[in-house]
Amino acid sequence: MNEEKTQIAEIKVQIEALKGKLSSSKKKSIETSGLNLSIMIIxxxxxxxxVGAGIGYMLYALFDxxxxxxxxxxxxxGFAGLLNVYKSISHLEKEKHQ
Amino acid sequence: MSMHNPLEQFEIDVYVPMHIGSFDISLTNASITMMGAVLLAIILIWGLTRKLKIIPHPAQSLVESLYYFVQNMVESTIGHKGLSVVPFIFSLFLFILFGNLLGLFPYMFTFTSHLSIVGAIAFLALIISMILGVYHKGFSWFHVFFPKGVPWLIAPIMIPIEIISFLSKPFSLTLRLVMNMTVGHIMLEVVAGFVFALGLAGFVPLLFTAILILFELFIGVLQAYIYSILSCIYLSEAFEGEND
Incomplete structure:
Protein backbone atom coordinates (compact mmCIF):
# COMPACT_ATOMS: atom_id res chain seq x y z
CA MET A 1 0.00 0.00 0.00
CA ASN A 2 2.81 2.35 1.04
CA GLU A 3 4.80 1.30 -2.01
CA GLU A 4 1.89 2.23 -4.26
CA LYS A 5 1.63 5.64 -2.60
CA THR A 6 5.33 6.36 -3.08
CA GLN A 7 5.07 5.22 -6.73
CA ILE A 8 2.11 7.58 -7.31
CA ALA A 9 4.02 10.43 -5.63
CA GLU A 10 7.03 9.74 -7.85
CA ILE A 11 4.85 9.76 -10.98
CA LYS A 12 3.28 13.05 -9.86
CA VAL A 13 6.74 14.61 -9.44
CA GLN A 14 7.72 13.35 -12.93
CA ILE A 15 4.51 14.78 -14.46
CA GLU A 16 5.13 18.17 -12.83
CA ALA A 17 8.74 18.20 -14.12
CA LEU A 18 7.54 17.35 -17.65
CA LYS A 19 4.86 20.08 -17.46
CA GLY A 20 7.56 22.59 -16.48
CA LYS A 21 9.70 21.52 -19.46
CA LEU A 22 6.69 21.77 -21.80
CA SER A 23 5.71 25.29 -20.70
CA SER A 24 9.28 26.58 -21.07
CA SER A 25 9.55 25.15 -24.60
CA LYS A 26 6.13 26.62 -25.50
CA LYS A 27 7.32 30.13 -24.76
CA LYS A 28 9.71 30.10 -27.73
CA SER A 29 8.58 32.54 -30.38
CA ILE A 30 7.10 31.20 -33.63
CA GLU A 31 8.30 33.94 -35.92
CA THR A 32 11.86 34.59 -34.82
CA SER A 33 13.65 33.40 -37.97
CA GLY A 34 14.74 36.12 -40.40
CA LEU A 35 12.77 34.73 -43.37
CA ASN A 36 9.56 34.34 -41.34
CA LEU A 37 9.90 37.84 -39.91
CA SER A 38 10.50 39.41 -43.33
CA ILE A 39 7.58 37.51 -44.89
CA MET A 40 5.40 38.65 -41.98
CA ILE A 41 6.33 42.33 -42.46
CA ILE A 42 5.95 42.19 -46.27
CA VAL A 51 -7.20 46.55 -49.19
CA GLY A 52 -6.77 50.35 -49.05
CA ALA A 53 -6.18 50.57 -52.81
CA GLY A 54 -9.09 48.16 -53.44
CA ILE A 55 -11.57 50.22 -51.41
CA GLY A 56 -10.28 53.43 -53.02
CA TYR A 57 -10.60 51.95 -56.51
CA MET A 58 -14.13 50.70 -55.79
CA LEU A 59 -15.19 54.18 -54.62
CA TYR A 60 -13.51 55.71 -57.68
CA ALA A 61 -14.92 53.27 -60.27
CA LEU A 62 -18.39 52.54 -58.86
CA PHE A 63 -19.33 55.88 -57.31
CA ASP A 64 -17.39 58.23 -59.61
CA GLY A 78 -0.23 52.12 -46.11
CA PHE A 79 -0.86 53.35 -42.56
CA ALA A 80 -3.09 50.34 -41.86
CA GLY A 81 -0.25 48.08 -43.05
CA LEU A 82 2.17 49.84 -40.71
CA LEU A 83 -0.36 49.49 -37.88
CA ASN A 84 -0.59 45.73 -38.57
CA VAL A 85 3.23 45.42 -38.53
CA TYR A 86 3.28 47.31 -35.20
CA LYS A 87 0.57 45.02 -33.75
CA SER A 88 2.37 41.85 -34.93
CA ILE A 89 5.74 42.99 -33.57
CA SER A 90 4.19 44.02 -30.22
CA HIS A 91 2.53 40.59 -30.04
CA LEU A 92 5.92 38.92 -30.68
CA GLU A 93 7.61 41.10 -28.04
CA LYS A 94 4.86 40.28 -25.54
CA GLU A 95 5.29 36.58 -26.32
CA LYS A 96 9.07 36.84 -25.83
CA HIS A 97 8.77 38.52 -22.43
CA GLN A 98 6.15 36.07 -21.11
CA MET B 1 18.07 21.34 -73.90
CA SER B 2 14.61 22.34 -72.73
CA MET B 3 14.21 23.48 -69.16
CA HIS B 4 11.16 22.58 -67.11
CA ASN B 5 9.11 25.60 -66.05
CA PRO B 6 9.04 25.66 -62.21
CA LEU B 7 5.74 27.59 -62.23
CA GLU B 8 3.98 24.85 -64.24
CA GLN B 9 3.25 22.95 -61.01
CA PHE B 10 0.85 25.71 -59.89
CA GLU B 11 -1.34 25.53 -63.01
CA ILE B 12 -4.91 24.30 -62.56
CA ASP B 13 -5.77 21.33 -64.82
CA VAL B 14 -9.43 20.53 -65.42
CA TYR B 15 -10.05 16.75 -65.28
CA VAL B 16 -13.86 16.58 -65.38
CA PRO B 17 -15.56 19.74 -66.71
CA MET B 18 -18.86 20.46 -64.91
CA HIS B 19 -21.10 23.53 -64.88
CA ILE B 20 -24.22 24.57 -62.95
CA GLY B 21 -25.59 27.57 -64.81
CA SER B 22 -22.75 30.04 -65.03
CA PHE B 23 -20.91 28.38 -62.13
CA ASP B 24 -17.85 26.32 -62.97
CA ILE B 25 -17.71 23.35 -60.57
CA SER B 26 -15.26 21.28 -62.62
CA LEU B 27 -13.12 18.63 -60.97
CA THR B 28 -9.60 19.98 -61.10
CA ASN B 29 -6.24 18.89 -59.68
CA ALA B 30 -6.79 21.46 -56.89
CA SER B 31 -10.29 20.27 -55.94
CA ILE B 32 -9.25 16.59 -56.05
CA THR B 33 -6.26 17.25 -53.75
CA MET B 34 -8.50 19.24 -51.40
CA MET B 35 -11.00 16.37 -51.25
CA GLY B 36 -8.05 14.02 -50.69
CA ALA B 37 -6.85 16.15 -47.75
CA VAL B 38 -10.32 16.16 -46.18
CA LEU B 39 -10.80 12.41 -46.74
CA LEU B 40 -7.36 11.63 -45.32
CA ALA B 41 -8.09 13.73 -42.21
CA ILE B 42 -11.48 12.02 -41.71
CA ILE B 43 -10.05 8.53 -42.24
CA LEU B 44 -7.14 9.23 -39.90
CA ILE B 45 -9.28 10.64 -37.08
CA TRP B 46 -12.08 8.09 -37.51
CA GLY B 47 -9.75 5.14 -38.00
CA LEU B 48 -7.52 5.88 -35.04
CA THR B 49 -10.32 6.69 -32.58
CA ARG B 50 -12.69 3.84 -33.42
CA LYS B 51 -12.01 1.77 -30.31
CA LEU B 52 -11.61 4.39 -27.62
CA LYS B 53 -10.04 3.26 -24.36
CA ILE B 54 -9.48 5.07 -21.05
CA ILE B 55 -5.80 4.14 -21.24
CA PRO B 56 -5.19 5.06 -24.90
CA HIS B 57 -3.25 2.92 -27.35
CA PRO B 58 -0.43 4.74 -29.25
CA ALA B 59 -2.62 5.55 -32.30
CA GLN B 60 -5.43 6.98 -30.13
CA SER B 61 -2.97 9.03 -28.08
CA LEU B 62 -1.54 10.48 -31.32
CA VAL B 63 -4.94 11.92 -32.28
CA GLU B 64 -5.65 12.97 -28.69
CA SER B 65 -2.29 14.77 -28.42
CA LEU B 66 -2.94 16.53 -31.73
CA TYR B 67 -6.35 17.69 -30.49
CA TYR B 68 -4.98 18.78 -27.09
CA PHE B 69 -2.16 20.62 -28.88
CA VAL B 70 -4.75 22.70 -30.80
CA GLN B 71 -6.93 23.07 -27.69
CA ASN B 72 -3.95 24.39 -25.66
CA MET B 73 -3.05 26.75 -28.50
CA VAL B 74 -6.59 28.18 -28.53
CA GLU B 75 -6.73 28.39 -24.73
CA SER B 76 -3.39 30.20 -24.47
CA THR B 77 -4.31 32.67 -27.24
CA ILE B 78 -8.02 33.32 -26.72
CA GLY B 79 -8.63 32.07 -23.19
CA HIS B 80 -11.14 29.64 -21.69
CA LYS B 81 -14.11 31.26 -23.48
CA GLY B 82 -12.49 30.55 -26.82
CA LEU B 83 -12.87 26.77 -26.45
CA SER B 84 -15.99 26.97 -28.63
CA VAL B 85 -13.78 27.67 -31.67
CA VAL B 86 -11.48 24.64 -31.09
CA PRO B 87 -13.33 22.43 -33.66
CA PHE B 88 -12.98 25.17 -36.30
CA ILE B 89 -9.27 25.76 -35.59
CA PHE B 90 -8.62 21.98 -35.43
CA SER B 91 -10.29 21.44 -38.84
CA LEU B 92 -8.40 24.42 -40.26
CA PHE B 93 -5.09 23.10 -38.89
CA LEU B 94 -5.64 19.61 -40.33
CA PHE B 95 -6.78 20.95 -43.72
CA ILE B 96 -3.73 23.22 -44.09
CA LEU B 97 -1.39 20.55 -42.69
CA PHE B 98 -2.58 17.82 -45.09
CA GLY B 99 -2.62 20.35 -47.95
CA ASN B 100 1.02 21.27 -47.29
CA LEU B 101 2.13 17.65 -46.85
CA LEU B 102 0.17 16.20 -49.80
CA GLY B 103 1.73 18.86 -52.05
CA LEU B 104 5.13 17.27 -51.49
CA PHE B 105 4.08 13.99 -53.17
CA PRO B 106 4.71 13.57 -56.90
CA TYR B 107 1.71 14.45 -59.15
CA MET B 108 -0.04 16.11 -56.21
CA PHE B 109 -1.13 19.74 -56.25
CA THR B 110 -0.16 22.22 -53.52
CA PHE B 111 -3.50 23.95 -53.05
CA THR B 112 -2.11 26.01 -50.16
CA SER B 113 -0.04 27.92 -52.72
CA HIS B 114 -3.20 29.37 -54.30
CA LEU B 115 -4.48 32.77 -53.20
CA SER B 116 -8.13 31.91 -53.90
CA ILE B 117 -8.17 28.80 -51.69
CA VAL B 118 -6.20 30.13 -48.71
CA GLY B 119 -7.95 33.50 -49.10
CA ALA B 120 -11.37 31.84 -48.87
CA ILE B 121 -10.41 30.17 -45.57
CA ALA B 122 -9.02 33.45 -44.19
CA PHE B 123 -12.22 35.23 -45.29
CA LEU B 124 -14.23 32.56 -43.41
CA ALA B 125 -12.16 33.34 -40.28
CA LEU B 126 -12.96 37.05 -40.77
CA ILE B 127 -16.71 36.36 -41.00
CA ILE B 128 -16.61 34.05 -37.96
CA SER B 129 -14.63 36.66 -36.00
CA MET B 130 -17.22 39.34 -36.82
CA ILE B 131 -20.21 37.11 -35.99
CA LEU B 132 -18.65 35.93 -32.69
CA GLY B 133 -17.69 39.52 -31.83
CA VAL B 134 -21.21 40.84 -32.30
CA TYR B 135 -22.70 37.73 -30.60
CA HIS B 136 -20.51 38.09 -27.48
CA LYS B 137 -20.25 41.84 -27.13
CA GLY B 138 -23.20 43.22 -29.07
CA PHE B 139 -22.68 46.54 -30.79
CA SER B 140 -19.86 47.49 -28.39
CA TRP B 141 -17.69 45.17 -30.56
CA PHE B 142 -17.52 48.05 -33.05
CA HIS B 143 -15.26 49.83 -30.53
CA VAL B 144 -12.51 47.73 -32.14
CA PHE B 145 -12.46 50.42 -34.82
CA PHE B 146 -12.60 53.34 -32.41
CA PRO B 147 -11.52 52.51 -28.84
CA LYS B 148 -13.11 54.30 -25.90
CA GLY B 149 -11.26 57.39 -24.67
CA VAL B 150 -9.80 58.33 -28.06
CA PRO B 151 -10.52 62.00 -28.99
CA TRP B 152 -13.32 62.40 -31.56
CA LEU B 153 -11.13 64.82 -33.51
CA ILE B 154 -9.02 62.01 -34.94
CA ALA B 155 -12.01 59.78 -35.77
CA PRO B 156 -12.03 60.62 -39.54
CA ILE B 157 -8.46 59.34 -39.81
CA MET B 158 -8.49 56.56 -37.24
CA ILE B 159 -11.73 54.77 -38.22
CA PRO B 160 -10.78 54.16 -41.91
CA ILE B 161 -7.26 53.05 -40.91
CA GLU B 162 -8.62 50.64 -38.27
CA ILE B 163 -11.24 49.25 -40.68
CA ILE B 164 -8.61 48.70 -43.40
CA SER B 165 -6.26 47.18 -40.79
CA PHE B 166 -9.03 44.76 -39.73
CA LEU B 167 -10.00 43.84 -43.29
CA SER B 168 -6.38 43.41 -44.42
CA LYS B 169 -5.58 40.74 -41.80
CA PRO B 170 -6.96 37.88 -43.93
CA PHE B 171 -4.93 39.18 -46.88
CA SER B 172 -1.69 39.20 -44.91
CA LEU B 173 -2.55 35.77 -43.44
CA THR B 174 -3.11 34.46 -46.98
CA LEU B 175 -0.01 36.09 -48.48
CA ARG B 176 2.17 34.68 -45.70
CA LEU B 177 1.18 31.04 -46.31
CA VAL B 178 1.05 31.36 -50.11
CA MET B 179 4.50 33.01 -50.26
CA ASN B 180 6.07 30.34 -48.06
CA MET B 181 4.56 27.46 -50.02
CA THR B 182 5.24 28.94 -53.47
CA VAL B 183 8.87 29.81 -52.71
CA GLY B 184 9.54 26.36 -51.22
CA HIS B 185 8.06 24.46 -54.16
CA ILE B 186 9.78 26.61 -56.79
CA MET B 187 13.11 26.04 -55.02
CA LEU B 188 12.47 22.27 -54.92
CA GLU B 189 11.59 22.16 -58.63
CA VAL B 190 14.61 24.25 -59.68
CA VAL B 191 17.08 22.18 -57.66
CA ALA B 192 15.47 18.89 -58.77
CA GLY B 193 15.78 20.08 -62.39
CA PHE B 194 19.58 19.98 -62.06
CA VAL B 195 19.63 16.27 -61.11
CA PHE B 196 19.28 15.05 -64.72
CA ALA B 197 20.83 18.15 -66.32
CA LEU B 198 24.17 17.59 -64.56
CA GLY B 199 24.48 13.91 -65.48
CA LEU B 200 26.83 12.04 -63.15
CA ALA B 201 27.38 15.09 -60.96
CA GLY B 202 23.61 15.09 -60.40
CA PHE B 203 23.98 13.30 -57.07
CA VAL B 204 24.88 16.67 -55.45
CA PRO B 205 21.53 18.34 -56.31
CA LEU B 206 19.80 15.01 -55.56
CA LEU B 207 21.19 15.10 -52.04
CA PHE B 208 20.26 18.75 -51.75
CA THR B 209 16.71 17.96 -52.98
CA ALA B 210 16.38 15.28 -50.30
CA ILE B 211 17.44 17.80 -47.64
CA LEU B 212 15.04 20.38 -49.10
CA ILE B 213 12.14 17.90 -48.96
CA LEU B 214 12.86 17.31 -45.26
CA PHE B 215 13.01 21.07 -44.76
CA GLU B 216 9.71 21.51 -46.65
CA LEU B 217 8.10 18.87 -44.43
CA PHE B 218 9.12 20.95 -41.43
CA ILE B 219 7.95 24.19 -43.12
CA GLY B 220 4.60 22.53 -44.00
CA VAL B 221 3.92 21.63 -40.35
CA LEU B 222 5.23 25.00 -39.07
CA GLN B 223 3.12 26.99 -41.54
CA ALA B 224 -0.03 25.06 -40.61
CA TYR B 225 0.72 25.91 -36.98
CA ILE B 226 1.44 29.59 -37.76
CA TYR B 227 -1.73 29.89 -39.88
CA SER B 228 -3.82 28.36 -37.08
CA ILE B 229 -2.28 30.46 -34.29
CA LEU B 230 -2.68 33.65 -36.35
CA SER B 231 -6.32 32.76 -36.97
CA CYS B 232 -6.64 32.30 -33.20
CA ILE B 233 -5.12 35.74 -32.57
CA TYR B 234 -7.52 37.08 -35.18
CA LEU B 235 -10.52 35.42 -33.51
CA SER B 236 -9.33 36.53 -30.05
CA GLU B 237 -10.53 40.07 -30.86
CA ALA B 238 -14.07 38.73 -30.69
CA PHE B 239 -13.53 37.53 -27.12
CA GLU B 240 -11.34 40.35 -25.78
CA GLY B 241 -12.39 41.42 -22.27
CA GLU B 242 -14.54 38.30 -21.84
CA ASN B 243 -12.05 36.45 -19.68
CA ASP B 244 -11.49 39.29 -17.23
Missing part, protein backbone atom coordinates in the same frame (compact mmCIF):
# COMPACT_ATOMS: atom_id res chain seq x y z
CA UNK A 43 2.57 40.45 -46.07
CA UNK A 44 1.26 42.86 -43.42
CA UNK A 45 2.32 45.92 -45.44
CA UNK A 46 1.10 44.49 -48.76
CA UNK A 47 -2.22 43.39 -47.20
CA UNK A 48 -2.96 46.90 -45.90
CA UNK A 49 -1.99 48.55 -49.19
CA UNK A 50 -4.04 46.07 -51.25
CA UNK A 65 -15.43 59.56 -56.66
CA UNK A 66 -12.60 62.02 -57.18
CA UNK A 67 -9.12 60.61 -57.87
CA UNK A 68 -8.01 62.16 -54.57
CA UNK A 69 -10.25 59.62 -52.77
CA UNK A 70 -8.27 56.77 -54.41
CA UNK A 71 -4.96 58.37 -53.37
CA UNK A 72 -6.30 58.95 -49.83
CA UNK A 73 -7.33 55.31 -49.43
CA UNK A 74 -3.95 54.10 -50.73
CA UNK A 75 -2.41 56.30 -48.00
CA UNK A 76 -4.83 54.92 -45.38
CA UNK A 77 -3.94 51.41 -46.59
Missing amino acids: SDLAGGLL AHLVVLALFVLFG
